[in-house]
Ligand code: ADP
């Protein structure tokens with residue numbers, strides 16, 4: 114194996130580029146420790162210290178390294194990552210089950226493109242989306258749309274909190290349609306990208322081109338549409354694109370962190386269109402769903418995750434799946450770097466800070482504070498006997514949350530609210546529970562308040 118001086122020079126140049134492109138923390142953790150093992154025209158071999166690191170780099174940075182390598186060398190380049198030390202010795206010989214054949218990114222690009230701009234992430238599929246109570250409705254709706262684009266639910270509007278799988282489902286729809294109908298033009302857009310392209314089109318006088326592009330699309334997937342709210346021109350353009358696609362029976366799928374009515378600054382005409390088709394929500398996952406997702410992710414990343422650790426992680430209050438995955442990776446990295454199996458003690462130790470935080474009890478005062486600030490009233494008012502709706506409603510919501518998030522009894526809760534009778538508390542909670550069955554806006558408000566109380 115060659116290791117001539119120019120090897121490291123080229124790798125140093127690539128690293129310098131990468132340093133600007135990713136966060137300092139990620140650079141230090143993942144890129145800095147990589148060693149250049151070999152370079153020649155159109156070929157770069159890197160060494161990662163272990164299997165876990167190699168896999169992480171392949172999933173998260175290989176495409177980027179590849180692009181930068183090609184930019185610097187000016188020629189198409191194969192980048193390979195092996196497990197080994199700087200002298201090129203292979204250290205994974207003891208693990209015959211692990212393939213040492215590196216992936217060539219030309220064989221498996223992370224982003225599959227069926228048109229120049231499809232932007233679909235090929236990793237996000239229905240096959241690797243775990244369905245549970247919290248997301249069943251949304252995933253069934255997404256599947257129905259993918260199977261019958263522009264026939265049943267148009268538009269499909271998916272909403273839910275951060276990290277609950279909206280982007281995953283949106284891309285899964287795109288991937289399925291591309292797989293089934295190769296000639297369909299599917300386009301995924303984040304709202305930011307849509308806005309940026311629009312701004313550029315305006316700036317460089319290319320509006321006609323911008324509009325034409327959308328006319329040729331069969332399926333338009335717009336992620337995080339809440340970000341176009343408040344932006345007048347973007348909403349205006351999107352409105353026309355929406356109408357033109359809708360009128361020519363093209364599928365539109367939109368995601369958002371909120372129900373259409375709850376998106377501040379969203380134009381009425383867009384809101385009403387979002388409500389034309391089907392609105393499907395994704396709720397925070399229950400323990401079983403979290404566990405199933407964790408187990409699937411562990412398997413995919415070759416992390417051996419014992420059941421009790423999976424259970425421990427999924428019984429935490431974290432509902433953001435991206436965050437849960439982050440903890441899994443952290444534990445996996447630790448186990449891999451120290452060559453020890455994952456145990457519940459290890460998980461507890463690594464996640465100590467987080468768990469301490471979660472063990473902190475939520476108090477009635479916390480709830481009263483958050484609810485009053487949400488509804489912009491005073492704490493004294495929530496405790497008062499005032500019967501106007503402005504105070505009664507937040508009071509009832511606060512009592513409901515106290516029952517949900519603390520272990521106080523009805524009379525004790527009553528005490529905290531200026532000495533109300535326990536029957537008042539029961540009545541309040543029943544009323545909120547009944548209303549939650551039908552009132553999505555209340556559901557969202559309660560979710561928002563809960564999120565401020567529980568660390569996410
Ligand atoms: P959102 O767009 O709602 O913020 P994402 O779709 O980006 O969330 O999901 C965050 C991460 O969690 C992604 O890696 C995604 O693959 C994963 N994820 C979310 N829900 C599921 C699920 N039901 N099954 C498998 N992975 C999931």
Ligand code: MG
Nearest residue numbers: 279280336337
């Ligand atoms: Mg998203």
